[in-house]
Amino acid sequence: MSYYRPPKIASSEITPKSLYLRRRELIAGAGGAIALTALGRPALAAPLKAVPSQYTVDDKPTLKEAVTTYNNFYEFGTGKEDPSRNAGSLKTRPWTIEVGGLVAKPQVIDIETIMSEFTMGERTYRMRCVEAWSMVIPWIGFPLSALLDKVEPLGSAKYVAFETLVRPEEMQGQAGIFQALEWPYVEGLRLDEARNPLAILATGLYGEMLPNQNGAPIRLVVPWKYGFKGIKSIVKITLTEQEPPSTWNRLQPSEYGFYANVNPAVDHPRWSQATERRIGEAEGLFGGARLDTLPFNGYADEVAGLYAGMDLTKFY
Ligand SMILES: Nc1nc2c(c(=O)[nH]1)N[C@H]1C(S)=C(S)[C@@H](COP(=O)(O)O)O[C@H]1N2
Ligand SMILES: [Mo]
Secondary structure (H helix, E strand, O other): OOOOOOOOOOHHHOOOHHHHHHHHHHHHHHOOOOOEOOOOOEOOOOEOOOEEOOOOOOOOOOOHHHHOOOOOOHHHOOOOOHHHHHHHHOOOOOOEEEEEEOEOOOEEEEHHHHHHHOOOEEEEEEEEOOOOEEEEEEEEEEEHHHHHHHHOEOOOOOEEEEEEOOOOOOOHHHOOOOOOOOOOOEEEEEHHHHOOOOOEEEEEEOOEEOOHHHOOOOEEEOOOEOHHHOOOOEEEEEEEOOOOOOHHHHHOOOOOOOOOEOOOOOOEOOEOOOEEEEEOOOOOOOOEEEEEOOHHHHOHHHHHHHHOOOOOOOOO
16 A cells, blocks of 8 residues: 655754754743733733744644634533533643652642743644544644653553543533543553654643643643544543553444554544545635545654554554
């Protein structure tokens, strides 16, 4: 089977290392502090300091209005516009992430510590939902590997498990009789996938704090995988020896794999994955133009090596 080459990351986008390191210092000096309102909650439009990254694609970013109003976040309802209508009730401060399991230094890390300790970078990534629509999102975040380094995974650790908050008082999709999913929403990566430089924890988009509907205050972004792997509003990260459960795989294992790498050669049982609808590229806010879907969502150069032994015509 023949794959065509995805568009390369433009070499003009690659920041010379000296400049990159100098910018890092400038940012570190600025302290990465977030403006807080009188209520002690982060000002919504607070600009985030971020280092431009070489991991940015040339595709035109999707309109911010579409990125923040066409969402999947079932904790706030199953409709695309439910999260932007309903997620305002989520309190994102105080917020901690419990990082533990097979690590030398388990710890509970406060979001403010994360915001100030890690150097944030801006990365414009393609995002391909398993439902065959896609966007291009300028995220702000930092490599997941930096957080893993902090807790020092043990040699026995093979996977990283993630969990979203459970708080039905603030997440209306978790309250009431109809439950779309089993909570908490859970996801996982193999440790070497988690350590790939493309895997980030995002705290912002479009130069601002992450809106609640996009997974505030911190969510996973793994751009070579289907969107459902990008778990939102994370409260727990656990290093494990066994492959951890993931929400959509558990719900329907024949339709949603644990790996879920974007693959135009393997169709969903109910629809083709060969093409996608690029939101914002046709009339109307959510209108989409048909584009060919790329293997690994166009990130094969960076990640294909992780799956050297796998048959890419098969479902994983
Ligand atoms: N906790 C949680 N995380 C989630 C989801 C969800 O329902 N709950 N939906 C996933 C799906 S299917 C997609 S496509 C992306 C959507 O991210 P976005 O709304 O920021 O574009 O979030 C993923 N992360
Ligand atoms: Mo999705």
